[in-house]
Amino acid sequence: MEHSTIPEENDKYKIDDSKVDGSKSQPRSYRVEALAKGLRLLSFFTAETPTLRVKELVELSGIPMPTTFRLVATLEEEGYLERTIDGQVRPGTSVLALGFAAVQGMDLVQTSDPNMRDLHARTAETVNLGVLYSDQVLFVARIPRRDGVLSDAIRVGSTVPAVFSSIGKVILAGMSEDELHRTISQTSFAGRWGPNAVRTMDELLEQLSSARSDGYLLQQESAIPGLSSIAAPIRQSGKGIVAAINVAVPTAEYTRKKLLDKILEPLLVASREITLRLGGSIQY
Known part of the structure; x- marks a missing residue:
């Protein structure tokens, strides 16, 4: 009695690479x-x-x-x-989005998370973590202020020119002069940003010098009107400054003195602890 062959369920998905003439499959x-x-x-x-x-x-x-x-x-x-x-x-931004998906699995983001949460709990303000991408800051982690007062213009995956960002300036401050000039050009200062945004390399260099000597950078209405922030560097073993963390606040609620009195110390504690967890060295 002749029996018909019943194909397996997955046979239709199999590919026969053998040639009709019976030669070795390619x-x-x-x-x-x-x-x-x-x-x-x-x-x-x-x-x-x-x-x-x-x-x-x-x-x-x-x-x-x-x-x-x-x-x-x-x-x-x-x-x-x-x-x-x-x-x-x-x-473009689609490449950044792919990069961000990879960044989410990076040690930096995972390592920083508990310290960012602690900083947010101590200040009740928005906490951001950013890295340098060309002449831009890429925001890789963010814990927003609960009342939503701050602009939603900055989200995880957003970019801001480094010359207008407190995070960017702190990272740039760790570069050599040659590396800085390879990264930043006159086109880096283009666009409409905050009223106190730097517009020339000389103005930027002055702020970077202060960031190096102080160990942090405070700015008011540089990136976004109505927004102030204070940032500190994060160092990794063998790599120097690899990122920075900042706290962003409404300018209307914070004078420069209040920022320094209330935010600076917990910010520096967070940046130092993340640095140590990444094997970096603390610089005072």
């Missing part, structure tokens, strides 16, 4: 060449080369100009690249 490639080329373009952006011209991407990748132009246009539309004011391109 592995099938599932590579999507256009996607690979787009990812290759993104790989050329580094901390040392945060922006590139399309012509430079052509030279680096060996991909023809028409193809590169289309890839860049597509990556721009999807938010993975963005244009600078001088026509160059740099990684």
Whole structure:
């Protein structure tokens, strides 16, 4: 009696890579060449080369100009690249979002969490943790003030130019002069920010000098009108300053003296404890 063969339930998902002529099966490639080329373009952006011209991407990748132009246009539309004011391109917010997903698993965020919560409990104010991404600060953790008085413009995954952020300035203060000038250019000061925002390298250098000597930086209405903040550095073993933590408050509720009297000491305690947990050294 002839029996029919009943296919297994998952047979329809199996792929037969054998050739009709019976020769040895060859592995099938599932590579999507256009996607690979787009990812290759993104790989050329580094901390040392945060922006590139399309012509430079052509030279680096060996991909023809028409193809590169289309890839860049597509990556721009999807938010993975963005244009600078001088026509160059740099990684966009979608890349930052992917980076943030990776950052969430970093030791820095996990290690800082209990200290951030303690700082928030002691001050009842918004606590932020940020790292440097090119000439921007990327906010990787945040515990907001409960009454929602502060602007929602800053969220986890948001970026702010480092020259306008207390977190950014504290991190920049740990750089050598050469490294600072490679990171910050005149375009870093572009845009409309707070009324007390620095606008020149000389003004920035003056604030960085104070941050180095004081061990913290206090600013009022530099990044956002109506917002004041005070930041302190976080150091990691073998890497120097890798991040900074700040407390942000409504300017209307805090004079400079009140910020120093109420917020500075618990902020410094948090930054020192996170630094020690990361194996960094405390500098007084």
